[in-house]
Each structure stands twice: as C-alpha cells, then as structure tokens.
Amino acid sequence: KAGVTQTPRYLIKTRGQQVTLSCSPISGHRSVSWYQQTPGQGLQFLFEYFSETQRNKGNFPGRFSGRQFSNSRSEMNVSTLELGDSALYLCASSFTSMHWHYGYTFGSGTRLTVV
C-alpha cells in the first residue's frame, strides 16, 4: 500500500511569506502528526489531528497552524516566515491516536529553506 506522501519535497521561501505543506496519510489512518527537525533541536512535535480535530499541540508560536480534511489529508501552514523556520518538516500517520502500539509511519518530509 502507498506510504505517507508529503508535498512538496523542497521549498524555498522568503522571510515574511507564508507556506503550506501537505501530508497524505496511509489509507485508513486517521491520525496525522507533524514534526519539525532542525540541526540543533532534533525532532520536535508540532501538532496532531484526528478526525479533523486538533487533539494536541506542541510548543510552537501561533504562526504554525494546521488542519485536517475529511479524507484525513492534512496541511500545515506557517505564516510570516522567519529564517529559523528553515527545517525538515515530517508528518506521521497512525491508525488511531488512541492505540499507540500501532506505531507511526513517517513521510519523507518537506525541506523548507527560508532566505
């Protein structure tokens, strides 16, 4: 079956712009989580969506937002981009957010560069 698909793979934006990243989970997976990876911080949790509802949010400013559609696809948006937002953004999907022993499947990520 198809894995988790993230688009685009690479993105270059200018400071002050906004960006939207997309994540299509594995068919049947209803939970989608987003992570940011920067060299100094490792993988940091952004937020999680389940059945179109944000269930959990990490410690990121309000410029970072997301949503989930009825087909479980998710988007995350970053407004007023800053240089420090340059990172690899990963999404992960799971069958359900309540049964963590199922594990998570990650996409290949979107590499965002802010110049």
Add this chain to the structure above:
Amino acid sequence: ILNVEQSPQSLHVQEGDSTNFTCSFPSSNFYALHWYRWETAKSPEALFVMTLNGDEKKKGRISATLNTKEGYSYLYIKGSQPEDSATYLCALNAGGTSYGKLTFGQGTILTVHP
C-alpha cells in the same frame, strides 16, 4: 517537559561488530517506547513499539529490551553491516492526553565501516 536521552551520540564500528545503544526516559511518564531507524534522505523507519516492562523485541539482527521501572531501553545490533549505518531514534509516548505526540531523543548516529 519530558526529557528523552540517548547515548552515545555517535558510534563507529567495524563490520561484524555487535553494538548497543541506550535510551533513557522518565519512568513516571510512560505509555509506549518507539525505536526508529533513519537513513539519510529517507523517512524514519519503525523498528519496534514497546509497551510492557520486560518487553523484548527482535527483528533480524536487531533486538530491543525495555525497563519501564528504571526508565531505559537498549537497542542491540548483532554483527553490524554497512547497511545498518543510520541514525537510531527512540521516542516516548507519555500517555494521558499526549495524543499522537512522540518525544524524541537526539538519536545515535551509527557508522559501520567495511
């Protein structure tokens, strides 16, 4: 704030060596412990999900153990091969309202030399 620590940060071994890494986590906040292997330019690959104290999991030459009472997990690789070179990440599910949230360690970078 949960703190998940991995050691060592990096490891260089020769092909055929066996090796192991450690993941430490707060024992008071535990629901599940995940291990991932992350090769450059690929997506993190799930190795194990461990939930019970004393759990031992095995996948080929890779195995893992879990001690939730003292808050640590070990990952072992027997007879390392160059294709085992990757970053190995552990991540904690803390339960409660931590829906969908994994708290990752910084990872152990393994390099296996032919």
